[in-house]
Amino acid sequence: MAKKPASTANTPAAPQRRRRGFEAASGLLNTQIRKVGEARGFAVSRLLTHWPEIAGAELAACCRPVKVSYGRGGLGxxxxxxxxxxxxxxxxxxxxxxxxxxxxxxxxxxIARIALTQTAPTGFAEGQAEFTPAPKPAPKAPDPHVMHQAKAVADGVxxxxxxxxxxxxxxxxLSKAANNKGHH
Incomplete structure (x- = not known):
């Protein structure tokens, strides 16, 4: 049998490989998310990652958690x-x-209290993610005269x-041209 050469101090060590196979992306990021959350006082990172599920879609659209601060006694x-x-x-x-x-x-x-920080949707550095915009109004019905002209244009196809x-x-x-003509 051939002997393995003894490793010397000058040869770089081979990188260690993980042998667990595929892993969910959330599992790879858990440590980083937990560190960032703990820096802001969030002991449970689920409060940040699942905010719409916890608060409800309506409340999550108009607010988001920024930090958790603890009192001197550590309670509440x-x-x-x-x-x-x-x-x-x-x-x-x-x-x-x-x-x-x-x-x-x-x-x-x-959580004993909830404090609100009011600002514009893109105010503070930690709050620059935009909140959910208001739904767009339904489009108005097209003018029947314009639609008749449009049908005549494409009639030979x-x-x-x-x-x-x-x-x-x-x-x-045609409707844009009609709207522009009416505004001037």
């Missing part, structure tokens, strides 16, 4: 939420129910898909 922490100024009063009324939901996430009565696309394009161009 304060959760600070970032919200826009307009949503502040509505959110203030719902804080007791939200506190119960957050404490259910922790599994005990960890035999392919149904192409004719429908040309009708939509002509309808958009």
């Amino acid at each position: 922490a304060t959760l600070t939420l970032l919200t826009t100024g307009a949503a502040g009063p509505m959110l203030q009324m719902r804080l007791p129910a939200l506190r119960e939901k957050v404490n259910a996430c922790y599994g005990y009565n960890a 035999h392919d149904d898909g192409l004719r429908a696309a040309l009708e939509r394009l002509a309808g958009n161009v």
Whole structure:
């Protein structure tokens, strides 16, 4: 049998390989997420990563957790939420129910108070992620005269898909031209 050469101080060690196979991305990031969360006082990173599920979609659209600060005795922490100024009063009324939901996430009565920080949606450095925008209004019905003209433009095309696309394009161009003419 051949002997393995003795390793010397000058030869670099081979990199160690993980032998666990594929791993979920969330598993790879757990340590980093926990460190960042703990720096802001979040003992449970789930509060950050699953905020819409904990607070509910409506509340999560208008606020987000920023930090958790603990008092001198260590009991009864304060959760600070970032919200826009307009949503502040509505959110203030719902804080007791939200506190119960957050404490259910922790599994005990960890949060004693919730403080609100009101700012513009892109205000502080930690709050620069935009909140959910308001839904767009439904488009108004097209003018029947414009749609008739658009149908006439695409009338000679035999392919149904192409004719429908040309009708939509002509309808958009003609309605935009009609809107611009009415504004001047």
